[in-house]
Amino acid sequence: MEKQSFAKGLEGVIAAETSICRIDGLKGELCYMGYSIEDLVAHCSFEEVGFLLLYGKLPNRAELDRFSKKMRDTRDLPEPVLEMVRSFPKDSHPMELLQSGIAYISGYIKHKIHHSDKCNCRNTLHQVSQITSLVAAWTRFSRGQEYVPPRQDLSHGANFLYMIRGSEPDADEGEIMDQCLTLHAEHGFNASTFTARVVAATLSTCYCSISAAVGSLYGTLHGGANEKVLEMIGEIGAVSEVPAWMDRAVSEKRKVMGMGHRVYKAMDPRAKVMEGFLKHLSEKKGETKEYELLLSVQKEFRARMEMDGKPLYPNVDFFSGAVYKLLGLPPRIYTPIFAMARSAGWLSHILEQRSDNRLYRPKGLYVGPDVKAFLPIDKRG
Amino acid sequence: MEKQSFAKGLEGVIAAETSICRIDGLKGELCYMGYSIEDLVAHCSFEEVGFLLLYGKLPNRAELDRFSKKMRDTRDLPEPVLEMVRSFPKDSHPMELLQSGIAYISGYIKHKIHHSDKCNCRNTLHQVSQITSLVAAWTRFSRGQEYVPPRQDLSHGANFLYMIRGSEPDADEGEIMDQCLTLHAEHGFNASTFTARVVAATLSTCYCSISAAVGSLYGTLHGGANEKVLEMIGEIGAVSEVPAWMDRAVSEKRKVMGMGHRVYKAMDPRAKVMEGFLKHLSEKKGETKEYELLLSVQKEFRARMEMDGKPLYPNVDFFSGAVYKLLGLPPRIYTPIFAMARSAGWLSHILEQRSDNRLYRPKGLYVGPDVKAFLPIDKRG
Numbered sequence: 001m002e003k004q005s006f007a008k009g010l011e012g013v014i015a016a017e018t019s020i021c022r023i024d025g026l027k028g029e030l031c032y033m034g035y036s037i038e039d040l041v042a043h044c045s046f047e048e049v050g051f052l053l054l055y056g057k058l059p060n061r062a063e064l065d066r067f068s069k070k071m072r073d074t075r076d077l078p079e080p081v082l083e084m085v086r087s088f089p090k091d092s093h094p095m096e097l098l099q100s101g102i103a104y105i106s107g108y109i110k111h112k113i114h115h116s117d118k119c120n121c122r123n124t125l126h127q128v129s130q131i132t133s134l135v136a137a138w139t140r141f142s143r144g145q146e147y148v149p150p151r152q153d154l155s156h157g158a159n160f161l162y163m164i165r166g167s168e169p170d171a172d173e174g175e176i177m178d179q180c181l182t183l184h185a186e187h188g189f190n191a192s193t194f195t196a197r198v199v200a201a202t203l204s205t206c207y208c209s210i211s212a213a214v215g216s217l218y219g220t221l222h223g224g225a226n227e228k229v230l231e232m233i234g235e236i237g238a239v240s241e242v243p244a245w246m247d248r249a250v251s252e253k254r255k256v257m258g259m260g261h262r263v264y265k266a267m268d269p270r271a272k273v274m275e276g277f278l279k280h281l282s283e284k285k286g287e288t289k290e291y292e293l294l295l296s297v298q299k300e301f302r303a304r305m306e307m308d309g310k311p312l313y314p315n316v317d318f319f320s321g322a323v324y325k326l327l328g329l330p331p332r333i334y335t336p337i338f339a340m341a342r343s344a345g346w347l348s349h350i351l352e353q354r355s356d357n358r359l360y361r362p363k364g365l366y367v368g369p370d371v372k373a374f375l376p377i378d379k380r381g
Numbered sequence: 382m383e384k385q386s387f388a389k390g391l392e393g394v395i396a397a398e399t400s401i402c403r404i405d406g407l408k409g410e411l412c413y414m415g416y417s418i419e420d421l422v423a424h425c426s427f428e429e430v431g432f433l434l435l436y437g438k439l440p441n442r443a444e445l446d447r448f449s450k451k452m453r454d455t456r457d458l459p460e461p462v463l464e465m466v467r468s469f470p471k472d473s474h475p476m477e478l479l480q481s482g483i484a485y486i487s488g489y490i491k492h493k494i495h496h497s498d499k500c501n502c503r504n505t506l507h508q509v510s511q512i513t514s515l516v517a518a519w520t521r522f523s524r525g526q527e528y529v530p531p532r533q534d535l536s537h538g539a540n541f542l543y544m545i546r547g548s549e550p551d552a553d554e555g556e557i558m559d560q561c562l563t564l565h566a567e568h569g570f571n572a573s574t575f576t577a578r579v580v581a582a583t584l585s586t587c588y589c590s591i592s593a594a595v596g597s598l599y600g601t602l603h604g605g606a607n608e609k610v611l612e613m614i615g616e617i618g619a620v621s622e623v624p625a626w627m628d629r630a631v632s633e634k635r636k637v638m639g640m641g642h643r644v645y646k647a648m649d650p651r652a653k654v655m656e657g658f659l660k661h662l663s664e665k666k667g668e669t670k671e672y673e674l675l676l677s678v679q680k681e682f683r684a685r686m687e688m689d690g691k692p693l694y695p696n697v698d699f700f701s702g703a704v705y706k707l708l709g710l711p712p713r714i715y716t717p718i719f720a721m722a723r724s725a726g727w728l729s730h731i732l733e734q735r736s737d738n739r740l741y742r743p744k745g746l747y748v749g750p751d752v753k754a755f756l757p758i759d760k761r762g
Contacts, residue, residue: 006395009739014387019749034750080468087461092488100484107473189745202600212593219583358390364570368400369415
C-alpha cells in the first residue's frame, strides 16, 4: 500500500477561520481587527488595544474607562500566589513560573470562569493584568527585593515599570513600554496561539488555555529571539568588529539573530516602530552603543545577503531587546514580556475559537508494528 | 473569490506519523507499541508499560529494576511544592493545580531537562511520579489531612493508594490501581496528546508540554466522563428506576454518559477489563449497588438503541468511576487519575515528536475586515 502523504507540522493546512489579525507579508502590513499597527501604536493605549481584540471594535471613552478599571482592579496578586513566586528557585526560568502561576491563579479568582461553551470572559483582561504582575514580582524577588504592589493610576506599561523599579517611570518611558506591548499583542496563528486554541476547544478554562500557550512560547523555536540578539551584539562588542564578525558568520552559515521573518518578506512593520523607540531612548539617555551596533550589523548583513539576491530585513526582535535594556529590564524577562503582551491576543483567539467551537483532533498515521506476541519478562533479551 | 474549504477541528487531517498506539475501532483492539492492552494489563506493571512507551520495547528484569528505581526515587515532592499544593483553595479543581504544579516542579528538579532537539528524558518518568504525588497530596490536604511521604517498596498504583490512605492497600487493590493506570496510559492522538506534541515541537521542556496537556484534559469535551457516569447513577438511584429514567433520557435526547466512543464501534477493549475489576471489587467488598445499576443502565440503553439499529457499547469511563469509588477515591480526582496515567503516553509522544521535529504552525484563514480608517476616541459612537 502506498504511504499516505501529509503536511509535516501542519504546514499550509488551514486550522480555522479568523477575523483577528491580517498580515500582508509582501507589503509588510499588520492589522488587528482591521486597524493598522501604526495607527494603534500611535493613538491607543495597550488597554484600548485589548478592548479592540476582545470586542472587535475600538471603545468609546466610557467603554474604555470601564474596561481599564476592571483590568486595573485585578492587578494585585493574592499572598499565596506571591509566596509561590517567592519560593520559585532563582536560577529557574520565569516562563516556567508564568505557566505555573497562571494556572494557579485560576484557583484564586473571585469570579470563577467556569467551563462553558459561551465563554463569558469578554469583559476582562484579568489574565493579562495578572501575568504582568507575576513577571514584575518574579523580577523583584529574583533580585532579593520586596514585592511592589501595583498602582491603579498608571497605564498598563507604566505600572509594569513601576512594579519592577519601585519608582514611577517618566511619562515617556511608560508610554514606550505600553506601546511595545501593543506591538506584540497579536500576530495571527503561531505555535502558542494555536496551543491556546487547541486547549480552549476542549472547553478548558481561559486560564488553563493561556497557561498552556505560555508553555509553547517558552520553546526556543518560538519565543526568545530578542534575548539572543543582545547576546550576539554583546559577543561582537564594537562597531569596528562587525564586518569581520559578519564575514565569519556568513561563511559559517551561522544564523544572524533578528534578521528575516517567516512571514514578512518586506520590512516587519513592528521593527520600524521599535527602531524609532530605540533611537529616541538611546539619544535621550546618551547610551547609543547598542543602537549603533545594531545598525552596523543590519547594514553589513544586508550588504552580504543582497549580493546573493536575498533581501532580508530586521524583524521586531532585532530592536526590542535593546529597547528593554534601555528601560532597565533584565534579559531574563524579555520572553515573559512577550507573553504579557501576547496574552491579549491569546484571549481574543480563545473567544473566537469558542464562538464556533470544534475540538481539535487531527489523526496520527500509524506506522508502527503489527500485533506482537507477548514475552514474559524472564524470556526477554 | 470562492471561499477556501478546510477541515474544522482538523478532523481527518493527518498531523504526524506515529508508532506508539494502534487502535482498531471496528474490531475493538488497542495496542501500545505492538502489544495488546489485554496482555499488558495481565502481565505488566504500570512501570513496565512506562518503559515500553518510552523505549518501544519491553524491558528485561535488570532494565525494569533500574527504571523502576529511578521512577521511585523521584516520588517525593520538595517542601515549597507541597506548600503551593497546601495553599491552593480547597474548592478549586485539582486539574488546575496539576497543570500549575507540573510547570512549577520544573524549577525544582536536579537534572534540569534543558531545551534540546534531542530530548534526553527517555530514561525517566519523573513527571509521572510527580503528578501522582501531587494528586495524592492535594487529596490529603483537601480533607485537612497531612502529607504522607511516598514509599519506594510499593508499585506505582499501590503507592498512590498508600499516599492517599496513609495505610498500605492490600495486594489486590494495589494491583488493580496499577492496572487501571495501564489501561489509560495511552490512546493515540487526542486533544491533550496533540497539545503535548504542539508544545514539545517548539522545543519547550517536557514538564511544560505535560503541564499544557493537563490543561487540555481538563476540558469538559475531553476528560471527566467517568465522574459524570457516577453522577448519573447517583441520580437514578435504584435498579427499579432505570427503565423509566432511560425512557425519559432517550425521549429528551439526553446523552447517556459512558456509552459509545468516537473511535470504537465495537466494545472498547478497556471497558471489558475495567468491568472485570468492578465485578471483582464489588463482590469482594459486598458493595454491588453501583455495578448492578451500571449493568441495568447498559442493558436498558442498548435495548433502546438497538431497536433503532444503533449498537452502542460502554466505554472505559462507564466502569472506571465505580472502580475508583470502591478503591475509596473521591470523584474530584478521577480526571487527575486519568492525567497521572496518560502522562506516560504524553511523554512517549513528546519523545516521538522530538525525534523528527517540525514546529506545528497551521494557517488561519483570514475572513475579517479590510483596513479601516482610524477614528480618534472622542469620535467613536
